[in-house]
Amino acid sequence: MERRNFIKNSALASAGILTSTGALASSLGFSGSKAGKLKLALIGCGGRGTGAINAALKGPIPSELVAMADLFKDKIDSQLNVLLKNNGDKKNIKVTEETKFVGFQGYKEAIALADVVFIGTPAAFKPVIFEEAIRQGKHVFLEKPVCVDSIGFHKILEAAAIAKQKKLYVAAGLQRRYSPGYQAIINEIHSGAIGDIHSAECYWMGGPIGDLTRPRKENWTEMEFQNRHWRSFAWASGGNIIEFHIHNLDIINWALNQQNPVSVLSMGGKSPDMNFSGSLGGFDSIVSNFKYKNGVSMHSYSRNIPNCKNKNGEYFYGTKGKVVIGRDATIYDNDGKEIFKATSKDYGNFHGMFNKVQDHLMDSIYNNKEYFNEAVYAAEASMTGILGRMSAWSGDELSWEEGTQSKVSLFDYTNETSLNSAPPILMDQFGNYPVPTPGKTIVM
Template sequence: MKKSILTQQQRREFLKTSALLAGGTMLSTIPLVGAYASGSDTIKIALIGCGDRGTGAAFQALSTKYNIKLVAMADAFQDRIDKSYEALSSKFSAKMDVPKERQFVGFDAYKQAIPLADVVLLVTPPGFRPIHFEEAVKQNKQIFMEKPVAVDAPGIRKVLAAAEEAKKKKLNVVVGLQRRYQTNYREAMKRINDGAIGDIMSGQVYWNSGGVWVNPRKTGQTEMEYQMRNWYYFNWLCGDHIVEQHVHNIDIANWIKNAHPVSVQGTGSRAWRTGKDYGEIYDNHSIELTYADGAVIHSQCRHFEGISNRVDESFMGTKGKIYLSGSNQAVMKDYSGKELYNHNTKGNANPYQTEHDELFEAISKGEYKFNNVEYAATSTFTSIIGRYATYSGETIKWDEALAADNSLFPEKLAWDAMPKLLPDANGLYPYAMPGKTKVI
């Protein structure tokens, strides 16, 4: 087994390739399959995961200028399919071809939907991403999948193995780390790569917000259904919010460093969300990412209500500094205060839409241009190591963590099966205690 996702030489070659892809360079021709390959100009898509984000991804795919039809939908719950179908049909009725017999429900629904399409949208809770991605690659499909791509080290290894197969098969894979498709970040990275602010030596990345939804437990729900309905609060499904949300900002740290950290240490806790509704996850994480060249980037995420929010990134180089945000800001200055670059926020394309526009353009032209899996897996695993560090209180080394055999996934997927984490008699779930909890 590899001890690192990329060697230094592989990383340099990968970054060169990534730079070409960002500029739209075609790598090769893709071997399209299904009806689209046989002569029809209709690209068939299947939606795997019909929650709000899945519906949004389908909305963006159907909003591209290409001849696309949604032909299959899959979810663990019929009500999610029904809600998604209604929302999409209200806007794209002519592009919807999903009769009841192609609406698949249950844990194995993805296996029925994926073979029917040319392109699959993988948008379930991230704990399922490794097995869904593996199946989509096995079925030779072009792929959009949401971040993060896994929730533990075994999941990351599965994703990387499938990614190698995707490369061999020349399957386009776009991952929903949309800042990579956002104009201000792309323009800033061009300048940073050209040396505008020198070598990056430190930085801060943040996702501080008030938290997300809760679905109260209903009478008659099995434990599996309850956790599935509240997937954000259970690590086998979500990975904790440092993985599910904060991966966006951590991805920028790795992108700007052209590397992943060699070790991570930090602290976190359940300070505000302590009740039974919040499963096992922490509500705050604060970590340090240490890179091979000695650079240290501070990473912070929290879910506290009633305080100021912050979602952005700042980095300091040997010649200057830069501030970035998802609201299309990018301000670069040298240390005398001279402005080197200030991104004009007017007229920027929606990066969520750009992901799909560029993916479906490549597919429609028969081009193999996108394989986002390597950097997505790297940034996802950086976030996972951050959770390992805050849960254990230990300094976690990259190579050791990647080799860990610590799967969170249940032994069996069924509504009457039990997840690995169960509540006590009071309905409270056990959670990590630094200094006591072992993660690897």
Template sequence: MNQNSNLSRRNFLKSSATIGTIGAVGAVGGIPLLSSCSSEERKKKGGELKLPQLLDQAPDGPVLKAGLVGCGGRGTGAAIDFLNSGPNLQIVALGDVFQDKIDACRDLLKKEKNVEIPDENCFVGFDSYEKVLDSGIDVVLLCTPPHFRPAHVEAAVNARKHIFMEKPVAVDPTGVRRVIAAVKRAQSLKLNVISGTIRRSQKDYMETRRRVLNGEIGDITGAHIIRNGGALWFRSRRPEWSDMEYMLRNWVNFCWLSGDHITEQFIHEIDVMNWYLGKYPIKASGWGGRQRRVTGDQYDFFSIEYLYDNGMRTHCAARQIDGCSNGKVEQINCTNGYADAAGKLYDLNGNIIWEYPNTENNSNPEWSVTNPFVQEHINLVSAIRTGNTINDGEDQAYSTLVTIMGRVAAYTGKDVTWDEILNADIYLGPRTYTMGTVEGIVEAPPLAGVQHSE
């Protein structure tokens, strides 16, 4: 591992920020931007947007067996969410690179759900995902650090498994293109794919968006998206850990494993923005930096302006620093008001003109909001058992790419266009995986621009 960092926009877009390059320009062909239309145009084309029915439990059916790949906290949580989503559901296999993660997962599944996973169905190593896929499962839950997601999604589709994949779906454009190709193939095979960004499965968010897209506060003109919170966890290096073990155990602080927090965490809010706008930016201008992080190579904060083909602009900013003001803003600006995507509409004077009912004080089950982490699995299991195939893989791949576009703009200090990031040869991380030395990973944040000289 190295301790120096120097990059330029040209080098960053043509090669990896860490290790290796890949000649994958145009590997999937041109990916068109989604079209956006006004509320009046939408009504002319097909009437007002309707809210789909959301079940609070998946229908009964034959036993569905699931395997979990990635047994950390989020993976274990996803396994429990799957089991809570309906009847006749089982977790039957576990895979991770660390035995202690598998042991902790098994203990929690036993404690919370009285589920016991036999030793012969617990697989350790970088190839454990292949063994999980070959263990007789119907569904796979992909919850490793996102660097590994493209290869795992591709293998799951090849194995004809239904997929839950945690967000984000990649850390670099090479991975995004690989996921897009895989989920397109999944569509042709009638496989169901659900991603873990949660808001598109959350009833209060869905109803708020339905009202905005139906024109209740006019046409969308932009968005202001903020997520400020405290620092995430980190692991200090132990003498007995190799480079690889250190980075994997501290994955949320290394860009090649997590994509930095603009991609790993802020994707939730940026995905909400994309969901509303129905189109992707043509250019990103960004800035950011690091003041407090003590391990890894990532930033503490980002601020990104996205430009769209109609001249619209959106602003997205995120921070992970303790001791600062925290808060989340998901504001969609419109001609006659603005929306809080979590459940409120305002007029231009800031007066609330509609609010999603407080479910704690409202006995009407129509407004009940199921835990969105469980609702995703309800939707997945329901689709499998009814034959009404669902696949949000492309949407999540595009949202991942929008976050990467902003990250590269901030890292380099240069504007980045959609075409550049879509076709960039960036590949983050090593090409082979062993618990040993990892050459070329820089444990220092990228520095934008050039060094000032006297």
């Protein structure tokens, strides 16, 4: 499809003239075997973003990667080499030196070249980039988590509403929802297999997800250092309670048929070793008691410290039995008898359904299938973790309404942001970064 026609039709969609999924898809020229290739752009060239692009390029839908954007040129070059190595048909990778966009503002130009934008940046940057992608009329893959504070949460919801008006497809990286095993067990829960749920638990307890052992180079600004180690800084990643634990929190929201909890009371802690994820400007352990409607109490455990007991899964307790989800999922009645089991052998792996997300998105766009927009539940799951983080940092019990009305921003991403900008947190004279102090830290 010619570029000028695409821009023209995107403008019509923005104006609300093309209102139905079919009208939009037809205008873009995506109609099965007669369609051209979908043009893809990758914003944020880390492992997950690269993996998502790789899955899209290897899938059945004709596509080509035309642009890449990242804060760092070496990240673009290294991940482009990975893609070239992993794709037999290198003709589908059309990134040139002119379509590599470096720096905090490069995403705008990359988005302009694409039909589908893959956003794999740290969570702090996603609301602004997602907003721009939707403004330009592009379909989006939005990796989780999607925001780090209430301000970003509202940006995502507002952009998602515009995406719905324009019928722009949005897929989110909460890939457990694509697992047949999870779908089967959630269906059993929703069908009343364990009766009325009164309590639940979820865990993501594992090793560090950040690494500050890599040396700091003399020519790096502090902003560059922190962004090259973004998982270790809570302002960029949101901390471990959303960077990984978001998967568990999303399953809880899904299983309870509730978009969000009513309130939370949390407590957290930091290892004295500053190399651990979330320990710089945040906590690397958070325990929360979320309250949901109908009196459901849910305990959440998020920890990323090495050499400790690991645990990952979700548990539900009801009037007729319980559900245990780990690598497999089992339902027991109140006598401890197994009444349903979904195994990875029968249903496939419960985790790692990344390729299914990309296949669904690409197929839906290309073949004009039923419209979907996953940005809302991704935002709700992210905000659930944010609420827990806010409670742990402040020491306060917070309601959902209070948390979502907070005006405290972890990072203000503007058109002037650059690698010479000052990051949100700085070391003190002793080389230490600040730590939240419950009872003093302001989150509202």
